Amino acid sequence: xxxxxxxxxxxxxxxxxxxxxxxxxxxxxxxxxxxxxxxxxxxxxxxxxxxxxxxxxxxxxxxxxxxxxxxxxxxxxxxxxxxxxxxxxxxxxxxxxxxxxxxxxxxxxxxxxxxxxxxxxxxxxxxxxxxxxxxxxxxxxxxxxxxxxxxxxxxxxxxxxxxxxxxxxxxxxxxxxxxxxxxxxxxxxxxxxxxxxxxxxxxxxxxxxxxxxxxxxxxxxxxxxxx
Numbered sequence: 001x002x003x004x005x006x007x008x009x010x011x012x013x014x015x016x017x018x019x020x021x022x023x024x025x026x027x028x029x030x031x032x033x034x035x036x037x038x039x040x041x042x043x044x045x046x047x048x049x050x051x052x053x054x055x056x057x058x059x060x061x062x063x064x065x066x067x068x069x070x071x072x073x074x075x076x077x078x079x080x081x082x083x084x085x086x087x088x089x090x091x092x093x094x095x096x097x098x099x100x101x102x103x104x105x106x107x108x109x110x111x112x113x114x115x116x117x118x119x120x121x122x123x124x125x126x127x128x129x130x131x132x133x134x135x136x137x138x139x140x141x142x143x144x145x146x147x148x149x150x151x152x153x154x155x156x157x158x159x160x161x162x163x164x165x166x167x168x169x170x171x172x173x174x175x176x177x178x179x180x181x182x183x184x185x186x187x188x189x190x191x192x193x194x195x196x197x198x199x200x201x202x203x204x205x206x207x208x209x210x211x212x213x214x215x216x217x218x219x220x221x222x223x224x225x226x227x
Contacts, residue, residue, distance in 0.1 A: 032078055032118045036110040037099045039118040043081045045168035047121045050216070051098035051153045052223070055143040062106035070101070075116040082117040087163020096123030098153040100136040121155055122162060122169040126194040132173070134200050135188060139177060150178040150221030154214050159192065174210055178221030185218070 029049055032039040037053035072095050075082040088095050098119050104110030113119070123132065143149045157171030170192050177186040189205040190196050196203070207218060216223040 030078060030081070032075060034077075034113045034116075034118075036104060036107070036113060037119060039075075039098070041078070041081065041118050042168075045158075046081065046084055046087070046117075046165050047155060047168055047170065048098055048118055048153075049155060050214070050223070051119060052151070053099045053103075054148060054150050055103055055139060056148050057144045057146075059103065059106055059110075060140055060144060065105040066108055066111050068101050068105075068111070070112045070115040072115050072117065072120065075118040078118065084117045084120070084163070084165060084167055087165050087167045088120075088122065089163075091122065091162040092124075093122035093162060093169060094125050094128040095120045096128045096132070099151075100139075102136065103140065121173065121192075122167060123173070123192055124194040127190070127192060127196050130194075131190065131196050131198070131200055131203065135175060138200070142177070142179060146179050146181045148180055150180065152176045152218075152221075152223060154210070155192070156213055174205070174214070176207065176210055176218060176221075176223075178218070180221065183220075185221075 028044060029040040029042055032041055037051055039048040040050040041048045072085055072088075074084070095117075097114060098121060099114050101111060101114050104114050139149060139151060152175065154174045155170035155172065156174065159169045159171050161168055172189060173192050174187070174189045178184070185207050187205050187207050187210050188200070188203045189209070190203050211217055211226070215226050217226050
Protein backbone atom coordinates (compact mmCIF):
# COMPACT_ATOMS: atom_id res chain seq x y z
CA UNK A 1 0.00 0.00 0.00
CA UNK A 2 2.84 2.43 0.80
CA UNK A 3 4.40 1.92 -2.64
CA UNK A 4 1.09 2.74 -4.34
CA UNK A 5 0.83 5.94 -2.28
CA UNK A 6 4.26 7.12 -3.34
CA UNK A 7 3.67 6.39 -7.01
CA UNK A 8 0.51 8.48 -7.03
CA UNK A 9 1.59 11.27 -4.70
CA UNK A 10 4.98 12.17 -6.13
CA UNK A 11 3.66 13.14 -9.62
CA UNK A 12 1.19 15.54 -8.01
CA UNK A 13 3.96 17.30 -6.10
CA UNK A 14 6.15 17.45 -9.20
CA UNK A 15 3.25 18.88 -11.18
CA UNK A 16 2.89 21.62 -8.58
CA UNK A 17 6.53 22.68 -8.80
CA UNK A 18 6.63 22.29 -12.59
CA UNK A 19 3.77 24.79 -12.87
CA UNK A 20 6.06 27.54 -11.62
CA UNK A 21 3.56 28.94 -9.13
CA UNK A 22 5.30 31.85 -7.45
CA UNK A 23 4.75 33.07 -3.91
CA UNK A 24 1.30 34.62 -3.47
CA UNK A 25 1.05 38.42 -3.68
CA UNK A 26 -0.85 39.48 -0.56
CA UNK A 27 -0.43 43.25 -0.78
CA UNK A 28 -3.82 44.04 -2.35
CA UNK A 29 -6.03 41.76 -0.28
CA UNK A 30 -9.12 43.12 1.47
CA UNK A 31 -9.83 41.56 4.86
CA UNK A 32 -13.56 40.83 5.23
CA UNK A 33 -14.65 39.62 8.65
CA UNK A 34 -17.91 37.82 9.27
CA UNK A 35 -19.29 36.01 12.29
CA UNK A 36 -18.06 32.57 11.25
CA UNK A 37 -15.29 33.17 8.72
CA UNK A 38 -12.73 35.76 7.65
CA UNK A 39 -12.02 36.22 3.95
CA UNK A 40 -8.90 37.78 2.47
CA UNK A 41 -10.36 38.82 -0.87
CA UNK A 42 -8.55 39.90 -4.02
CA UNK A 43 -10.36 42.78 -5.77
CA UNK A 44 -8.39 42.13 -8.97
CA UNK A 45 -8.89 38.35 -9.07
CA UNK A 46 -12.44 38.51 -7.62
CA UNK A 47 -11.89 35.48 -5.40
CA UNK A 48 -10.81 34.96 -1.80
CA UNK A 49 -7.11 34.09 -1.70
CA UNK A 50 -7.53 32.86 1.89
CA UNK A 51 -10.54 32.01 4.02
CA UNK A 52 -9.99 31.20 7.68
CA UNK A 53 -12.58 29.79 10.08
CA UNK A 54 -12.97 27.78 13.26
CA UNK A 55 -15.32 24.82 13.27
CA UNK A 56 -16.54 23.42 16.59
CA UNK A 57 -18.58 20.42 17.57
CA UNK A 58 -21.23 22.68 19.07
CA UNK A 59 -21.73 24.37 15.68
CA UNK A 60 -22.86 21.00 14.31
CA UNK A 61 -24.89 19.59 17.20
CA UNK A 62 -28.36 21.10 16.80
CA UNK A 63 -31.56 19.09 16.85
CA UNK A 64 -33.08 20.69 13.76
CA UNK A 65 -30.83 21.43 10.81
CA UNK A 66 -31.35 24.50 8.63
CA UNK A 67 -32.11 23.71 5.02
CA UNK A 68 -29.66 24.99 2.43
CA UNK A 69 -31.97 27.72 1.19
CA UNK A 70 -29.68 30.76 1.10
CA UNK A 71 -28.91 32.38 -2.24
CA UNK A 72 -25.51 33.20 -3.67
CA UNK A 73 -25.14 36.95 -3.38
CA UNK A 74 -22.72 39.85 -3.19
CA UNK A 75 -21.19 40.52 0.20
CA UNK A 76 -23.14 43.46 1.70
CA UNK A 77 -19.95 44.76 3.36
CA UNK A 78 -18.14 44.98 -0.01
CA UNK A 79 -20.81 44.88 -2.75
CA UNK A 80 -18.65 46.67 -5.32
CA UNK A 81 -16.08 43.87 -5.57
CA UNK A 82 -18.31 40.85 -4.87
CA UNK A 83 -21.26 41.39 -7.24
CA UNK A 84 -20.25 38.30 -9.20
CA UNK A 85 -23.24 36.01 -9.64
CA UNK A 86 -23.52 36.70 -13.37
CA UNK A 87 -19.86 35.79 -13.90
CA UNK A 88 -20.49 32.23 -12.72
CA UNK A 89 -23.74 31.75 -14.65
CA UNK A 90 -23.21 29.26 -17.51
CA UNK A 91 -19.45 29.44 -16.92
CA UNK A 92 -19.04 25.70 -16.48
CA UNK A 93 -17.86 26.18 -12.89
CA UNK A 94 -19.58 25.74 -9.55
CA UNK A 95 -19.79 28.53 -7.03
CA UNK A 96 -17.45 26.64 -4.72
CA UNK A 97 -17.75 27.31 -1.01
CA UNK A 98 -14.55 27.86 0.94
CA UNK A 99 -16.39 27.45 4.25
CA UNK A 100 -19.02 24.80 3.59
CA UNK A 101 -22.72 25.56 3.90
CA UNK A 102 -23.09 22.33 5.85
CA UNK A 103 -20.76 23.74 8.52
CA UNK A 104 -23.44 26.37 9.20
CA UNK A 105 -26.49 24.13 9.23
CA UNK A 106 -27.31 25.07 12.84
CA UNK A 107 -27.22 28.84 12.39
CA UNK A 108 -29.12 30.95 9.87
CA UNK A 109 -26.71 33.88 10.07
CA UNK A 110 -23.78 31.63 9.29
CA UNK A 111 -25.72 29.93 6.49
CA UNK A 112 -26.52 33.26 4.86
CA UNK A 113 -22.99 34.61 5.22
CA UNK A 114 -21.34 31.57 3.70
CA UNK A 115 -23.22 32.22 0.43
CA UNK A 116 -21.52 35.59 -0.07
CA UNK A 117 -19.09 35.72 -2.97
CA UNK A 118 -16.38 36.63 -0.48
CA UNK A 119 -16.55 32.88 0.30
CA UNK A 120 -16.72 31.56 -3.29
CA UNK A 121 -14.10 30.21 -5.70
CA UNK A 122 -14.80 28.74 -9.18
CA UNK A 123 -14.53 24.95 -8.98
CA UNK A 124 -15.31 22.24 -11.53
CA UNK A 125 -18.40 20.38 -10.39
CA UNK A 126 -16.96 16.90 -9.96
CA UNK A 127 -14.05 18.27 -7.94
CA UNK A 128 -16.40 20.37 -5.79
CA UNK A 129 -18.80 17.47 -5.24
CA UNK A 130 -16.03 14.87 -5.03
CA UNK A 131 -12.76 14.93 -3.11
CA UNK A 132 -13.37 18.51 -1.90
CA UNK A 133 -16.66 17.50 -0.31
CA UNK A 134 -15.01 14.41 1.14
CA UNK A 135 -12.54 16.62 2.99
CA UNK A 136 -15.35 18.87 4.23
CA UNK A 137 -17.08 15.84 5.74
CA UNK A 138 -13.82 14.77 7.39
CA UNK A 139 -13.47 18.24 8.96
CA UNK A 140 -16.93 17.97 10.52
CA UNK A 141 -16.11 14.52 11.87
CA UNK A 142 -12.93 15.88 13.43
CA UNK A 143 -14.73 18.89 14.90
CA UNK A 144 -17.17 16.53 16.59
CA UNK A 145 -14.34 14.30 17.79
CA UNK A 146 -11.85 16.92 18.98
CA UNK A 147 -14.17 19.81 19.82
CA UNK A 148 -12.41 22.42 17.68
CA UNK A 149 -10.59 22.54 14.37
CA UNK A 150 -9.11 25.65 12.73
CA UNK A 151 -9.24 25.63 8.94
CA UNK A 152 -7.60 27.82 6.32
CA UNK A 153 -8.56 27.48 2.66
CA UNK A 154 -6.44 28.98 -0.09
CA UNK A 155 -5.96 29.19 -3.84
CA UNK A 156 -2.89 29.49 -6.06
CA UNK A 157 -2.20 30.24 -9.70
CA UNK A 158 -4.61 30.75 -12.58
CA UNK A 159 -6.13 28.46 -15.20
CA UNK A 160 -8.39 31.02 -16.88
CA UNK A 161 -10.94 33.72 -16.06
CA UNK A 162 -14.73 33.72 -16.30
CA UNK A 163 -17.35 36.41 -16.84
CA UNK A 164 -17.15 40.10 -17.61
CA UNK A 165 -15.29 40.72 -14.34
CA UNK A 166 -12.60 38.18 -15.23
CA UNK A 167 -13.05 36.08 -12.10
CA UNK A 168 -9.91 33.96 -11.73
CA UNK A 169 -10.19 30.18 -11.80
CA UNK A 170 -7.24 29.09 -9.64
CA UNK A 171 -4.94 26.27 -10.66
CA UNK A 172 -4.76 24.84 -7.16
CA UNK A 173 -6.85 24.78 -3.99
CA UNK A 174 -5.35 23.93 -0.62
CA UNK A 175 -6.39 23.45 2.99
CA UNK A 176 -4.52 23.58 6.26
CA UNK A 177 -6.39 22.02 9.19
CA UNK A 178 -5.11 22.51 12.72
CA UNK A 179 -6.43 20.54 15.70
CA UNK A 180 -5.64 22.51 18.89
CA UNK A 181 -6.12 19.57 21.25
CA UNK A 182 -3.42 17.56 19.46
CA UNK A 183 -1.38 20.52 18.16
CA UNK A 184 -1.15 18.78 14.79
CA UNK A 185 -1.62 20.01 11.23
CA UNK A 186 -3.17 18.31 8.23
CA UNK A 187 -2.29 19.84 4.87
CA UNK A 188 -3.79 19.17 1.44
CA UNK A 189 -3.08 20.45 -2.07
CA UNK A 190 -5.47 19.80 -4.97
CA UNK A 191 -5.51 20.74 -8.63
CA UNK A 192 -8.73 22.72 -9.13
CA UNK A 193 -9.78 20.21 -11.73
CA UNK A 194 -12.17 17.34 -12.33
CA UNK A 195 -9.03 15.25 -12.82
CA UNK A 196 -8.62 15.27 -9.01
CA UNK A 197 -10.20 11.83 -8.66
CA UNK A 198 -7.68 10.07 -6.42
CA UNK A 199 -8.44 9.20 -2.78
CA UNK A 200 -8.04 12.06 -0.33
CA UNK A 201 -4.80 10.62 1.04
CA UNK A 202 -3.09 11.22 -2.30
CA UNK A 203 -3.37 15.00 -1.90
CA UNK A 204 -1.56 15.25 1.42
CA UNK A 205 1.27 17.79 1.35
CA UNK A 206 3.50 19.54 3.89
CA UNK A 207 2.96 22.73 5.84
CA UNK A 208 6.27 24.05 4.52
CA UNK A 209 5.11 23.75 0.91
CA UNK A 210 1.87 25.59 1.62
CA UNK A 211 3.66 28.36 3.52
CA UNK A 212 6.30 28.81 0.84
CA UNK A 213 3.89 29.26 -2.05
CA UNK A 214 1.07 31.02 -0.19
CA UNK A 215 3.39 33.61 1.35
CA UNK A 216 2.14 33.05 4.89
CA UNK A 217 3.38 31.49 8.12
CA UNK A 218 1.21 29.44 10.47
CA UNK A 219 1.33 29.53 14.25
CA UNK A 220 -1.14 27.41 16.25
CA UNK A 221 -3.53 27.28 13.33
CA UNK A 222 -3.57 31.01 12.64
CA UNK A 223 -1.50 32.58 9.88
CA UNK A 224 0.43 35.78 9.41
CA UNK A 225 1.77 37.18 6.17
CA UNK A 226 5.41 36.42 5.55
CA UNK A 227 7.85 39.34 5.35
